[in-house]
Amino acid sequence: xxxxxxxxxxxxxxxxxxxxxxxxxxxxxxxxxxxxxxxxxxxxxxxxxxxxxxxxxxxxxxxxxxxxxxxxxxxxxxxxxxxxxxxxxxxxxxxxxxxxxxxxxxxxxxxxxxxxxxxxxxxxxxxxxxxxxxxxxxxxxxxxxxxxxxxxxxxxxxxxxxxxxxxxxxxxxxxxxxxxxxxxxxxxxxxxxxxxxxxxxxxxxxxxxxxxxxxxxxxxxxxxxxxxxxxxxxxxxxxxxxxxxxxxxxxxxxxxxxxxxxxxxxxxx
Numbered sequence: 001x002x003x004x005x006x007x008x009x010x011x012x013x014x015x016x017x018x019x020x021x022x023x024x025x026x027x028x029x030x031x032x033x034x035x036x037x038x039x040x041x042x043x044x045x046x047x048x049x050x051x052x053x054x055x056x057x058x059x060x061x062x063x064x065x066x067x068x069x070x071x072x073x074x075x076x077x078x079x080x081x082x083x084x085x086x087x088x089x090x091x092x093x094x095x096x097x098x099x100x101x102x103x104x105x106x107x108x109x110x111x112x113x114x115x116x117x118x119x120x121x122x123x124x125x126x127x128x129x130x131x132x133x134x135x136x137x138x139x140x141x142x143x144x145x146x147x148x149x150x151x152x153x154x155x156x157x158x159x160x161x162x163x164x165x166x167x168x169x170x171x172x173x174x175x176x177x178x179x180x181x182x183x184x185x186x187x188x189x190x191x192x193x194x195x196x197x198x199x200x201x202x203x204x205x206x207x208x209x210x211x212x213x214x215x216x217x218x219x220x221x222x223x224x225x226x227x228x229x230x231x232x233x234x235x236x237x238x239x240x241x242x243x244x245x246x247x248x249x250x251x252x253x254x255x256x257x258x259x260x261x262x263x264x265x266x267x268x269x
Contacts, residue, residue: 012247013145020128020137028128035244036121037063042234042245043113046225047106058110065114069122078260081119085214085253088112092220095167099228109225116221119256120248127259130268139190140211144254146186147179147212154178168223176216183212200267207261211254218253222246 019031040062044055069077091098102108127133127140155175163171187208191201222245226232234243262268 016141017138020134020141025129029125032121032124033063033066035248036066036117039117039245039248040113042243043117045231045234046222046229047109047113048229049106058113061110062113062117065118066121069118070125072122074122074126075260075263077119077122078256078263081115081256082260084115084119085217085257088221088253089217092164092167092217092224095164095224096228103228112221112225116218116252120252123255123259127255127268135194136268139194140255140258141251142190143183143186143208143211143258144215144250147183147208147215148250149179150182151175151179151216154181164220167220167227171216171220171223179216180209180212183208203265203267207258207265210261211258214253214257215250218249218251221253222249 019028023031037059040059041055043062044058047058049055049058091101102112124137127137130136151171152175154177155170155172158174158178159172161173162169163173163176184205187205188201190196191198191204196204222234226234234245259268
């Protein structure tokens, strides 16, 4: 399991870096749009759409939403995203009692998919389009990957106390601490590599901690919904990782929150 997880994870990281580094903006937008629409296809499983036509219609619905956000101001969308992830945190902390709020109608979970996927996609495009956007994307991806790796091995080696056993039985507080620690280390290394002035280091370290927290929330949200409909993985074509959504769930929360933090602190224009 560990070997397949490491191999698949390494290949995905190489693919992501190649896409970020070498593709022109137009091709990058095309690829990331395809990824988000495929993630929408997987999200339709969480909505419990059974018939393929309904799943296709949901993907088309998300495509329209993505196209609409392209013409919207980024900061209001990110603020809405922040509000959504605070609500999602409440859902997670109070599960299974919170299930009554999203279990009765499929439309609630369909709307949840909009809040999860659209801000993430727009954040990707916005960052990539900016000056030094490639470096910024690599920076935030490395922080999230570092948090994920730190959480995995921290939990595997030292995990004793469950973080949210009713949502994700395998996650531990020690894993969370390991994720935060490695994210901070990656952030400091990034500050050195990218020659960021020391006056911004504390802000970036704080952002790394916040991003790690929200990356965990993104992961836990999907885990909660999978537990609600009693499935382990949405897909099985990524050995050790499940489906595509299982691989990008952390990024769906982390990217919008990172961009919002950068905008609020004047690190991004």
